[in-house]
Amino acid sequence: GGGGPHKVTTGLAYDNLMLKHACICGNNSIHPEHSGRLQSVWARLNETDLAKRCHRLRSPKATLEEIQTVHTEAHSLLFGSNQCQLANRQKFETAAPSASFVRLSCGGVGVDLDTTWNEHHTAVAARMAAGCVIDLAMKTAKGDLKNGFAVVRPPGHHAEANLAMGFCFFNSIAIAAKIVRQRVPEIKKILVVDWDVHHGNGTQQALYSNPDILYLSIHRHDDGNFFPGTGGPTECGTGPGLGYNVNISWSGALNPPLGDAEYIAAFRTIVMPIARYFNPDLVLVSAGFDAAAGHPAPLGGYLVSPACFGYMTRELMQLAKGKVVLALEGGYDLPAICDSAQECVRALLGDPLSPIAESELNRQPCQNAIDTLQKTIAIQLQHWPCVRRYAHTVGMSALEALKIEHDASDTVT
Numbered sequence: 001g002g003g004g005p006h007k008v009t010t011g012l013a014y015d016n017l018m019l020k021h022a023c024i025c026g027n028n029s030i031h032p033e034h035s036g037r038l039q040s041v042w043a044r045l046n047e048t049d050l051a052k053r054c055h056r057l058r059s060p061k062a063t064l065e066e067i068q069t070v071h072t073e074a075h076s077l078l079f080g081s082n083q084c085q086l087a088n089r090q091k092f093e094t095a096a097p098s099a100s101f102v103r104l105s106c107g108g109v110g111v112d113l114d115t116t117w118n119e120h121h122t123a124v125a126a127r128m129a130a131g132c133v134i135d136l137a138m139k140t141a142k143g144d145l146k147n148g149f150a151v152v153r154p155p156g157h158h159a160e161a162n163l164a165m166g167f168c169f170f171n172s173i174a175i176a177a178k179i180v181r182q183r184v185p186e187i188k189k190i191l192v193v194d195w196d197v198h199h200g201n202g203t204q205q206a207l208y209s210n211p212d213i214l215y216l217s218i219h220r221h222d223d224g225n226f227f228p229g230t231g232g233p234t235e236c237g238t239g240p241g242l243g244y245n246v247n248i249s250w251s252g253a254l255n256p257p258l259g260d261a262e263y264i265a266a267f268r269t270i271v272m273p274i275a276r277y278f279n280p281d282l283v284l285v286s287a288g289f290d291a292a293a294g295h296p297a298p299l300g301g302y303l304v305s306p307a308c309f310g311y312m313t314r315e316l317m318q319l320a321k322g323k324v325v326l327a328l329e330g331g332y333d334l335p336a337i338c339d340s341a342q343e344c345v346r347a348l349l350g351d352p353l354s355p356i357a358e359s360e361l362n363r364q365p366c367q368n369a370i371d372t373l374q375k376t377i378a379i380q381l382q383h384w385p386c387v388r389r390y391a392h393t394v395g396m397s398a399l400e401a402l403k404i405e406h407d408a409s410d411t412v413t
């Protein structure tokens with residue numbers, strides 16, 4: 001049942017158990033997805049007035065059953081239980097014979113060269129990350145919280161049903177989406193937006209045939225030459241899910257690096273028209289911040305501002321009666337991810353937004369971005385005819401588009 005008559009506010013989910021997932025070599029410079037990322041973001045939210053204005057959740061770890069809404073039993077057991085915790089090692093050996101860990105050059109152990117495994121702490125951290133996102137999503141879905149931000153690691157959006165990769169073990173966002181859909185009857189449609197600069201291959205896979213959960217990713221793709229390589233514009237879903245997978249796949253490498261003008265144009269012409277038409281009852285966001293300025297090429301290379309993440313958060317709050325939950329995915333430059341997380345929590349709390357730079361509001365999207373948006377619109381027209389409406393404004397700056405919409409609304413037809 002609902003809590004007392006307290007005012008519903010923004011929820012924050014965090015647990016320091018997630019700090020303990022670390023390579024045994026302890027060298028953060030070769031392992032960019034380190035606990036300092038989480039420590040810094042949490043510290044920023046507490047140093048400012050933001051955390052105290054939110055409701056702090058202490059979430060339970062995801063159960064193996066919850067993890068199995070997305071992952072196989074073998075994968076859930078392998079990464080969800082420490083061998084030392086396993087009552088029945090026999091079950092472990094039979095359920096997960098395929099597990100292979102690799103020795104890393106740093107002396108650590110990993111499931112691949114990027115994804116380190118700490119046999120004592122990783123399972124707990126990964127289950128806690130998923131548990132935090134489930135808890136926030138459930139409480140927001142039921143109206144016990146207004147909205148929320150999950151300050152979590154390890155990330156999840158690359159984790160597939162039977163594969164850990166790209167620093168990810170459990171796909172927290174996909175797990176949360178499926179669990180809310182199962183347990184909260186009034187939530188029929190869920191929109192998952194993924195603005196991490198990398199495509200969420202795992203989330204796409206988990207939701208690919210599902211018409212009730214729309215996955216929309218905006219990411220650097222470079223025709224498949226940017227990690228993880230998946231997420232092309234023609235990947236639109238399958239079976240009943242056809243049309244419920246939208247990839248805005250930027251190309252053209254860093255000539256020039258993309259910034260606020262491009263992300264605002266993508267939101268104006270594709271993300272928000274489709275999202276409004278889909279009309280979700282809940283919005284979940286894979287909120288990676290590695291598209292932010294400050295991220296060197298292999299892990300990003302774009303120039304999105306922290307204020308732009310606040311703008312995108314506020315845009316999504318127009319949907320689903322404001323039921324929006326963000327979960328941290330990637331993001332490695334500590335000042336950038338702290339500033340970006342701060343802007344998102346300010347947006348969730350209803351604070352006035354920090355302004356986008358005038359130069360970005362006046363700048364037309366670069367040609368590579370215009371090409372991507374036009375190509376995406378051409379593909380998505382067959383599934384979402386509503387994208388035709390703003391197609392003619394793709395090449396406009398935010399202020400130009402605002403002006404013609406304003407003039408258009410003046411002329412009474």
Ligand SMILES: O=C(c1ccc(C(O)(O)C(F)(F)F)s1)N1CCn2c(-c3ccccc3)cnc2C1
Pocket residue numbers: 029030031032033114155156157158166167168196198227288290298299329330331
């Ligand atoms: O770019 C990635 C990412 C893996 C996971 C990424 C993510 O999408 O940001 C997530 F999942 F963490 F949110 S981004 N990989 C793995 C690490 N990597 C690197 C590394 C860079 C420095 C040290 C170790 C690896 C360069 N290129 C890659 C490819």
Ligand SMILES: [Zn+2]
Pocket residue numbers: 023024025026027031104106107108116
């Ligand atoms: Zn290491």
Ligand SMILES: [Zn+2]
Pocket residue numbers: 196197198288290329330331
């Ligand atoms: Zn990323």
